[in-house]
Each structure stands twice: as structure tokens, then as C-alpha cells.
Amino acid sequence: MISCRNLTRRYGDFTAVDGLNLEVDAGAICVFLGPNGAGKSTTVKMLTGLLTPTSGTVEVCGLDAAANPRELKRRIGVLPEDLGLFDDLTVEEHLLLTGAVYGLDKAETHRRTGQLLHALSLEHGRHTFAASCSHGMRKKTSFAMALLPNPRVLFLDEPFEAVDPVTSKIMRDLLMSAARRGVTVFLTSHILSVAEEIATQVVMIRKGKIVWNSPAGELPQSLEAHYFDLVESPVVEELEWLGSPRS
Amino acid sequence: MARLAAILKALWRAFQRGEKSIATVAGNNFFLVALLFLGKAGSFLFLIMGLVILFPLSTDPLRKIPPSRLALWPLEKREQWMLRAISPWVNPMTWAIAALALWAVRGSVTVGLWAMAAGLVAAGFVISELPLPAGAAMWRRVPHFPGPLDQLIRKNLREMLSTLDFYCALLLSVSTAAYRMFGPPLPAEAFLAMTLLVVVALSSYAQCLFGLDGVGGRSRYRLLPLSGWQILAAKDAAFLLVAAVLSAPLAPLAGLGAAFVALAMGRRPTVEDPRPQTRWRFSAGASPMYGIGQVIAMAFAASSIFLTSWLIVLPCVLVWAGSLWWYGQRLEERELAG
Numbered sequence: 001m002i003s004c005r006n007l008t009r010r011y012g013d014f015t016a017v018d019g020l021n022l023e024v025d026a027g028a029i030c031v032f033l034g035p036n037g038a039g040k041s042t043t044v045k046m047l048t049g050l051l052t053p054t055s056g057t058v059e060v061c062g063l064d065a066a067a068n069p070r071e072l073k074r075r076i077g078v079l080p081e082d083l084g085l086f087d088d089l090t091v092e093e094h095l096l097l098t099g100a101v102y103g104l105d106k107a108e109t110h111r112r113t114g115q116l117l118h119a120l121s122l123e124h125g126r127h128t129f130a131a132s133c134s135h136g137m138r139k140k141t142s143f144a145m146a147l148l149p150n151p152r153v154l155f156l157d158e159p160f161e162a163v164d165p166v167t168s169k170i171m172r173d174l175l176m177s178a179a180r181r182g183v184t185v186f187l188t189s190h191i192l193s194v195a196e197e198i199a200t201q202v203v204m205i206r207k208g209k210i211v212w213n214s215p216a217g218e219l220p221q222s223l224e225a226h227y228f229d230l231v232e233s234p235v236v237e238e239l240e241w242l243g244s245p246r247s
Numbered sequence: 248m249a250r251l252a253a254i255l256k257a258l259w260r261a262f263q264r265g266e267k268s269i270a271t272v273a274g275n276n277f278f279l280v281a282l283l284f285l286g287k288a289g290s291f292l293f294l295i296m297g298l299v300i301l302f303p304l305s306t307d308p309l310r311k312i313p314p315s316r317l318a319l320w321p322l323e324k325r326e327q328w329m330l331r332a333i334s335p336w337v338n339p340m341t342w343a344i345a346a347l348a349l350w351a352v353r354g355s356v357t358v359g360l361w362a363m364a365a366g367l368v369a370a371g372f373v374i375s376e377l378p379l380p381a382g383a384a385m386w387r388r389v390p391h392f393p394g395p396l397d398q399l400i401r402k403n404l405r406e407m408l409s410t411l412d413f414y415c416a417l418l419l420s421v422s423t424a425a426y427r428m429f430g431p432p433l434p435a436e437a438f439l440a441m442t443l444l445v446v447v448a449l450s451s452y453a454q455c456l457f458g459l460d461g462v463g464g465r466s467r468y469r470l471l472p473l474s475g476w477q478i479l480a481a482k483d484a485a486f487l488l489v490a491a492v493l494s495a496p497l498a499p500l501a502g503l504g505a506a507f508v509a510l511a512m513g514r515r516p517t518v519e520d521p522r523p524q525t526r527w528r529f530s531a532g533a534s535p536m537y538g539i540g541q542v543i544a545m546a547f548a549a550s551s552i553f554l555t556s557w558l559i560v561l562p563c564v565l566v567w568a569g570s571l572w573w574y575g576q577r578l579e580e581r582e583l584a585g
Contacts, residue, residue, distance in 0.1 A: 050469050050582075069582075073472035084467035086460065088405040089398060097398035101471050127387075130463075 001026040001153055001184040002047060007056035009042050016042040018208040020056070024201060026152075029175060029185040031195040031216075033223075034205035035232050040188045041081045041157055043205070047186065048078050048155050061152050074102065077146035079156040083138050084145075087131035091122055091141045094130065095148055102149035109148075116144040119170060135162045143171060147178075154178070156187040160194050172198050196223040206231050251326050251333075254312070259337050261311040274535040276542050277415060277448040308337040396481040403485035406459040407452060409526045416448035416493050424496035439553045442498040446490055446505040446549070447542055453513030454532040454541070456482040458524030465521075469582045476575025479518075483510050483571070500557050501549040507563040508548040511570040512541040518574045518581065 002024035009017045017039040024030045034040050045051035047058055049069035058065040061075045078084075085094060092113060099109025117123045120140045130138060139162055146154055154175070160168050175185050176198055189195045195202075202219060204212035204227060211230050219226050228234060309317075309331065322330070335341045386405045391397055407413055423441040427433065452458075456479070457465060468478055487506055494502020516522070516533035524530055532538045552559040 048470070070472050070474070073470060078470050080466050080470065082463050082466050084463050084470055086402050086464045086467060088402045088409075088459075093398050093401070100395040100397060101473060103395075 001028075001061060002030070002186060003059040004047065005057045007043070007046060007058060008054050009039075009046060009051065010054045015208050017046065017053075020205075020208075020210055022203065022210070022213065024184055024186060026184050027179050027182045028200045029179050029187070029198050030201040030203060031199035032186065032188045032203050032205065033190075033192070033195060033227060033231065034188075038205045038231075039208040040205060044078075044081075044155050044157050044186070044188065048076060049073065050080075074149075075151055076153045076155060077149060077151035078154075079139075079142045079146045079159050081157045083142040085130040085133075085138055085142060087129065090127050090129050091133065091137065092117065092126040094141050094145055098145045098148045104149065112148050116148060119174065120144055120167060121170075136164060136167070139163055140167060147174065151183070153184045153186065156185065158188055158190065160189055160191050168194065192224045192227060199223075204231050250320075250322060251329055254320075254330060255333060255337065258308050258311055258334060262308045262337050274532060274538055275412070275451045275529045276532060276538040277412070277444075277451070277529070279535055279538050280444065280447050280542060309334040392484065396477060396484070399478075399481035400484045403456075403482050404488065407485050407489055409459065410452055410524070411527060411529045412449050412452050413489060415529070416445045416489075419445050419448060420493040420496065427496065436553075438497045439501055439550060442494045442502040442553075443505060443546055443549050445493050445497065446502050446509060446545060449486070449490055449493070449506070450509040450513065450541055450545060451530040451532040451538065453486060453509040454516040454537070455522045455524050455530055456486070456513070456517045457521045458530065459526060461523075474575060475578030475582075476571050478578060479514075479571055479575055482517075483567070486510060498549070498553055500560055501553040504552040504560045504563040505545040505549040507560075507567040508545050509541060511563075511567045512544050514570040514574040518578050 002022065004020055004022050007017055007020040007022075008015065020039075020043060032040055032043065042051065046053050047060060047065065049058075049060075049065040049072045052066055060072055063072045063075070065072050089097065095113040095116060096109055099106075099112065104112070117126050120143065122137065122140055122144065125133060125137050128137070130141065133141065139159070143156070143159055146156065156175075159171060163171065172194065175187075179185055179200070187195075196216070199216040202212065202214060202216050202223065203210060212226070216223075221229075386408045389401045389404050389408075392400045419441060423438070423445075427438075457468075460468070471478075487503070487510070490506035490509075491499065491503055494506075513532075516537065520533060522531065522533070532541075548559065548563050552563075
């Protein structure tokens with residue numbers, strides 16, 4: 001469902017993504033892990049047709065992302081890094097906009113909007129403008145916008161960060177249920193425990209290059225231990241001044 | 248004092264990085280026109296107003312520090328006041344205003360004039376501190392429109408209604424309509440002039456239609472499966488609606504023709520050089536020269552329609568449609584370039 005070959009993106013001398021090769025099957029939940037600045041968001045942007053690769057090819061839902069960007073947008077749902085919300089629309093209006101633009105009829109848009117607002121506990125804030133929403137509400141709104149058109153592939157950039165535990169659980173359940181019905185999920189996250197719970201495929205990236213790619217069941221150790229071994233190990237420095245009497 | 252010096256140093260650095268367009272003097276069409284109309288007596292105040300309120304360079308440097316961060320820093324009350332007083336001088340435009348004021352009123356300083364200038368400077372710098380709605384909360388109820396672009400047009404309408412351009416145009420429209428109803432009769436040409444002034448007051452916004460969408464909004468445009476022309480058409484619909492309503496009591500067709508031309512002329516900076524705008528301020532266009540060109544084209548269109556035939560509206564629409572198609576494609580190309 002997602003396939004990329006030698007995907008590369010350079011910004012001047014800096015190579016953000018370097019020769020990435022990746023295959024994700026339909027119905028998989030692929031968790032894309034890596035430290036800040038490793039190239040995760042750049043990869044997601046190229047996979048979703050938002051950024052033209054310097055070289056290499058991307059195919060999503062059988063479509064070349066560079067050649068058919070608009071057709072691709074119709075088939076995928078995206079939760080972008082910056083959430084992509086308009087300050088001057090309310091939570092509910094964002095969902096109504098999504099339904100209309102993706103060609104759903106009014107009744108179906110309202111039905112799905114109501115269900116998503118209820119499922120994600122957004123009902124109380126449905127008339128709140130995005131500019132006045134908390135970060136968690138904004139993230140849930142963007143997540144609901146990604147789901148509403150019933151896409152074949154979901155790209156989610158850090159969906160679980162900044163949401164409350166109950167909503168996080170609901171989001172995980174929704175994603176796993178969608179994946180069971182054949183929806184492909186490609187997500188980035190820094191919350192390794194959540195990633196481990198839902199992943200069927202794990203990909204790790206460091207400095208723009210893939211350092212691990214396997215089914216989740218083939219990890220040799222816990223996800224956290226493997227991540228620390230392969231990607232970056234935490235070096236805890238002793239800060240002698242921390243907690244000492246003020247100087 | 249060390250804390251204050253450190254903050255000011257950081258502010259200076261942040262301000263320099265954020266204001267790379269120091270050579271670009273951006274303006275607002277309405278004030279350019281007002282400057283032309285006013286004689287020497289008013290030019291000083293208008294120049295001050297223009298410098299303080301209109302130019303993006305005059306934004307308060309203290310806004311570079313998020314208010315939540317500023318509130319967390321352990322600053323004494325005295326330090327906070329000093330920061331407030333000194334920080335505007337990080338902005339080179341403050342020095343320019345001061346120099347201009349000294350030059351303009353040399354030998355004829357009056358207390359009232361200085362008070363006015365000081366008030367305007369203060370208004371320019373503290374306007375961001377005023378508790379105005381962050382978004383368009385005061386415009387919750389706006390009409391619905393047919394078609395899939397309904398919510399986008401409503402959003403664009405709310406954005407437009409949160410600029411001072413709209414209120415300036417509204418004031419002109421309402422006062423002229425009131426004069427028309429209750430005052431002595433005016434020559435027909437007066438309505439052409441006032442209509443043109445109304446649309447000119449709105450026209451700088453046509454040069455920065457994406458200015459209030461923010462990073463998230465621009466990102467969403469790239470995700471929606473819409474053509475470039477559809478995104479621009481949703482912007483234009485809001486602009487045309489406002490222009491049509493405000494020019495309706497004056498010279499409606501001339502106003503509409505001028506609005507079409509304003510959009511067509513504003514297309515290049517809107518798409519090629521999108522400039523972030525600030526709510527509850529006047530819109531800042533691409534440059535005074537560009538603005539003058541836009542105003543001349545609008546004046547030509549409006550007067551042709553008013554003085555010759557309403558059919559002149561048709562070429563205005565054609566020019567607008569051509570710009571919509573061409574820059575719709577450019578918008579898509581820019582989106583892909585990332």
C-alpha cells in the first residue's frame with residue numbers, strides 16, 4: 001500500500017532523508033521511530049505528496065505521489081505535524097469542511113461528524129474556535145479530520161502526544177479497528193510504550209537513514225531497549241548544581 | 248539590570264532575524280490615497296499613522312517574547328516597566344519616527360501635536376496587548392454559502408472582518424449612505440469617488456489573502472484535495488461579498504468592477520510572496536509602488552464603468568478569471584515545491 005524506493009530529500013548540503021526504501025502492506029500499522037530531526041516528518045511529507053523528493057519514487061495506494069498529488073489526497077487521511085487547523089473555524093466546522101471537500105453528502109458528513117465528536121470527547125467544545133482550543137483539542141480535531149473521509153491510508157505525525165490517556169486509548173482502539181478492516185496506518189511517535197502496543201511493523205530512522213525495519217513480532221528485545229541500542233542511547237549527565245543550595 | 252540587558256540583547260537578535268525585509272517598505276493603499284488627498288496640514292499625522300500602524304516593521308519587538316514566557320521570568324516590576332519602555336527602541340522604525348517628528352515639526356512644536364504623535368506611537372506598540380478576540384469569535388454567525396467551499400468562504404469572511412481595513416471601509420460606506428439619505432443632494436460623481444475609496448480601503452487585503460491563515464491553515468490547504476483556483480476562489484468570494492455589500496448603497500457596479508480588478512492585481516503578491524498579517528491592524532501590501540499600480544487600475548475600471556457603460560464589468564471579470572486560473576496553477580506548483 002505504501003512503497004518508496006531510494007527516497008531522498010536534500011536541503012542544500014544537508015540530506016534530511018537519504019535513500020529510504022520501504023514497503024508497508026495494506027492493514028499494517030507501521031510505526032516510524034527516530035529522534036528529533038531524524039527525518040520522520042520530511043518522510044511523511046514526501047509520502048503524502050506535500051514535498052517533492054530530490055530523488056526516488058513514492059507510491060501510495062498504487063499512485064505516484066509526485067504525479068497525482070490531488071488524487072492521492074482524496075485517498076489518504078493526514079494528521080500533520082502542525083495539525084493544519086484554521087483559527088477562524090470551530091471544531092465542528094473543520095469536520096463539516098472536510099466532509100464537503102471530500103465529496104460526502106451533507107447527511108453523511110453530519111452523521112460522521114457527530115460520531116467522531118462523541119468518540120473523541122469533543123462534543124462540549126464543538127463550537128470552540130481552533131484559536132481558542134487547547135493543544136489536546138486541536139490534536140483531536142485534526143485526528144478526526146484525518147478519519148472522517150474514511151481514507152485507505154492514514155499518515156499520523158505524533159498522534160498520541162499531548163492527548164489525555166483516555167483519548168489516547170480511544171485513538172489506539174480506533175486505529176487498530178480500522179487496520180483490521182484493511183486501512184493502512186503509518187505513524188510517527190515518541191511514546192514507545194504506545195508504539196509497541198499497536199505496531200505491526202517497526203521502522204527506525206537515524207540521520208535520514210533506516211536503521212531497522214521489521215514486523216513488530218521480530219524485534220529481538222523490547223521496543224524501548226532496541227530503540228536505545230540502535231537509534232540513540234540516553235546519556236544521563238550528572239548536573240552537580242541541580243538541587244544543590246543556590247549559589 | 249543584567250537581566251534586562253540580557254533580554255534586550257536577545258530581543259535585538261530575534262528582531263533582526265525576524266525583520267529581514269527592512270528594505271521593503273510595505274504600505275496600505277487607503278493611506279497612500281489619503282496622503283495624496285490631504286494637504287500639508289494632515290500629512291504629518293498621516294505619515295506618523297502610516298509608519299506606526301501600517302508598516303510591518305513597526306510591530307512591537309516585545310511581541311517576539313511569548314507573553315507566557317515573559318510572565319514566568321523573575322523580573323521586578325521596575326524591570327518590566329523599563330523593558331516596556333526601552334523595547335520599542337530596538338525597532339529602527341521607532342528611531343525613524345522620532346527623527347521624522349523632529350524634522351517635521353521643527354520650530355513649530357505644539358503640545359497637542361506631540362501628544363497626538365506620542366499617543367499614536369503608543370497605540371501602535373500596545374495594540375497587540377489589547378484584549379481583542381484572538382480569532383473571529385465576535386463573527387461567529389456569518390452566512391452559509393452553497394457548495395463544498397462553504398466553510399472555507401465563511402472562514403475567509405471572518406478573517407477579513409478581523410482587519411481594520413473592513414472597518415475603515417464600513418465607516419466610509421455607512422457615512423456616505425447616511426449623507427445620501429439625510430443630507431443635501433450630491434453630484435453623481437461623488438458616489439463614484441466614495442465607492443472607489445471604499446474599495447481602495449479593502450484593496451490592500453487583496454494583496455495578502457493568505458496573511459491570516461497561519462502556518463496550520465497553509466498546511467491544511469496543501470492537504471485538501473482542492474485545485475489552486477478553488478482555494479483562491481473561496482478567498483475571492485469573501486472579498487467580493489464584502490466589497491459588494493459596502494458599495495451597494497453608493498455605486499455598486501463600479502465598486503464590483505474595482506473589486507475584481509483589485510483581486511486580479513493583488514494575485515501576484517498573494518500567491519508568490521504571501522505575507523503574514525496581524526489581526527486588528529490594517530493590511531500591509533507588497534509595496535507602495537505596487538499599491539499605487541493597483542489603485543490606478545481600480546480607478547480606471549470604476550470610472551469606466553460609471554461614466555461609460557456597465558458592460559465594462561465584463562472585461563474586469565475576464566481579467567479576474569484569467570488571474571484565478573493562472574495563479575491557481577502557480578499556487579499548486581508552490582505547494583509541491585514545499
